[in-house]
Amino acid sequence: MKTLLIIDANLGQARAYMAKTLLGAAAHKANLEIIDNPNDAELAIVLGESLPNDNALNGKKVWLGDIGRAVAHPELFLSEAKSRAPAAAAPAASGGPKRVVAVTACPTGVAHTFMAAEAIETEAKKRGWWVKVETRGSVGAGNAITPEEVAEADLVIVAADIEVDLAKFAGLPMYRTSTGLALKKTAQELDKAVAEATPYQPAGKASQAATEGKKESAGAYRHLLTGVSYMLPMVVAGGLCIALSFAFGIEAFKVPGTLAAALMQIGGGSAFALMVPVLAGYIAFSIADRPGLTPGLIGGMLAVSTGSGFIGGIIAGFLAGYMAKLISTKLKLPQSMEALKPILIIPLISSLVVGLAMIYLIGKPVAGILEGLTHWLQTMGTANAVLLGAILGGMMCTDMGGPVNKAAYAFGVGLLSTQTYAPMAAIMAAGMVPPLALGLATMVARRKFDKAQQEGGKAALVLGLCFITEGAIPFAARDPMRVLPCCIVGGALTGAISMAVGAKLMAPHGGLFVLLIPGAITPVLGYLLAIVAGTLVAGLAYAVLKRPETEVAAKAA
Known part of the structure; x- marks a missing residue:
């Protein structure tokens, strides 16, 4: 008989592990097969104080037992569960979602992105939910969620440490968390998702004010990591091009027309030159969406030209983002002129403010700080x-x-x-x-x-x-x-x-x-x-x- 084993997380990892091991070893003697998919199970054994509120258990034999007895007498416990479990004992679900879509993303788009996705998929399937997780990794969106799947979804879970485009989920109940929590406390996060999800509206919609506070609670750290995540591939590519140039000799790039010179131009002259503007631009983008991108890029370029480097770029990115957001939310215009805000008014005013601040206030002092830090590190x-x-x-x-x-x-x-x-x-x-x-x-x-x-x-x-x-x-x-x-x-x-x-x-x-x-x-x-x-x-x-x-x-x- 195919058997699903459910252990209450409150019992602790060690006790749960021991119970699972002992019951798994005794299952063969009781002619039971322990499986993970609730849809295929004929019998569900629950170790805990109460039955879970799960649709997947409806119509199956369900046995609620004590973990102490299961550990002390595993064979007897399984025999009792097999022979005495009543059919259809699971309670009706309280409207929990059946179809869940999720998005995961981390700053580097390598490890947490995919580990969190796997954890969400595993836990959701244990609950009998249909689930699909879209990974926003370093190579772009993987396992992309289609418009049809969005239309049929009951709940959206976003486990992201950076800002990601979620416009296609507008109007759906959404719960946001981090990849770390989704990975380490998956069950608790899914429970919170069901209880705390609220309808999502992209920035700029009528309900923007309702979601603004939640987005802002992400804080400066998430905005910084968003900028770093977009900058990182450029740093890797540029650094390796410079390394290849040095492979021809430390001074080889100084000879015009050589491959070493071309590699240095690609890596040092282009990729590294764009590092700080991209960092600043996407910090601002994370804060204010597209209206922040232009002043952020301009501020980052000025950070390079003034010598204030990555520190100046970070300051420019935050200044540009919050300035663009301030104009976007506080400046009220007649409906006939509203279309000019994202194209003319926000880019012009925010770029002027950020540019003048970088040239006259921020650039030179920060350049001096960065020069001192660099000199200290090098000497x-x-x-x-x-x-x-x-x-x-x-x-x-x-x-x-x-x-x-x-x-x-x-x-x-x-x-x-x-x-x-x-x-x-x-x-x-x-x-x-x-x-x-x-x-x-x-x-x-x-x-x-x-x-x-x-x-x-x-x-x-x-x-x-x-x-x-x-x-x-x-x-x-x-x-x-x-x-x-x-x-x-x-x-x-x-x-x-x-x-x-x-x-x-x-x-x-x-x-x-x-x-x-x-x-x-x-x-x-x-x-x-x-x-x-x-x-x-x-x-x-x-x-x-x-x-x-x-x-x-x-x-x-």
Whole structure:
């Protein structure tokens, strides 16, 4: 008999894991097959205090039992459930949605985007919902939701750390969250989505004021990450073109007409020149939508020409965005002139305000600050370099792709525009440590990990090589008090060694695969040594501190 096992999340991960393991082992003797799809189940066993309010259980045999009895006598418990479960015991659903569409997006569009999508799909299918998740990743929209699917949807879930275009969902009940919460607390977020979703209207509609407060609550951090996400591909492409130019010789680009000169013109003269304008433009776009793009781009270009760099670009982006938004919402015009606002009035006034502010107020002072910061970074002694590397490395491992991690990463990316490459090297090296270390721990102390964790360790190794720190999240979520300190120490060590050996990185992503580009990382051996050292320290420390899964489960029971 095909059996669905449902365990109340409030019972705790350890008890749930132990119950699932013991019941799974006893299921074969009871002629039961444990499955994950509720639509195929003939019997549903619920461990908890009450039955879930789920349409998928209607018409099936449902048995509500105590987790303590299930763990103590799994075979007897399954036998009772099989023989005594009443049919159609599940309560009627209270109008919960049957068709759900979702959108996921993160700043880099690599890890959290797809991990959150998978988590939402898995949890929704457990509840018997039809679900489709559109990923707004680094290569664009994947698994795109069609207009027909939008029309049939009951609920929209948006798990995004950046601003994304949601115009096609206008009028539908929408719930917004972050990719981190969607990944780590999926069940709770879906419950909140059902209870708290409100009709969505794009900016500029009649109900804009109703949604404005919620959008603003996202705060400056989300707007900054939106700008960084659009800037990032340009930084990667430009940095690798510069690295290829250096492969012909450090001074080779100075010879006109050569391939090295062309590569430098593409990378340094074009891609890097557009970095700051794109950053500023899309910060403003995140705040004010399309009306903010023009003043943001102009302000970013002025940040470059005044020498205020990425710091000036960030200031220009926020100033342009909020100025455009202020004009858009506060300036009232006759209906006959309303069409002129987005084409003439907003771009003109906001561009003038931002441009004059950058030229007369912001540009020169910020340029002086940036010049001082750059000079300090390029001339600091070994002790200061090691300390900075340790701080940045520790930040990269603190929350595995969260706000602290992204703050350190954005700092390193911004410094690339000033031709300061050492901090970015320390940041990427340290960001690789958590998944590599935990993958190593599953190999060194195999007996302390169950089979699923051992397989997860292999996946983490691959993700670590690609500089996807989020590969460590499953381990950190399960055992944060041991995983995080080990990873922070290992990351700090890696960052410190990277700065000590003077490692430089031309591109801010790609992991060890950037080594395939000549000159992208220097010195190669010192850089690899830093990564290996941090991985060994963190991995071996966790292998020692980790408690065996059987011991954890027994204590929880």
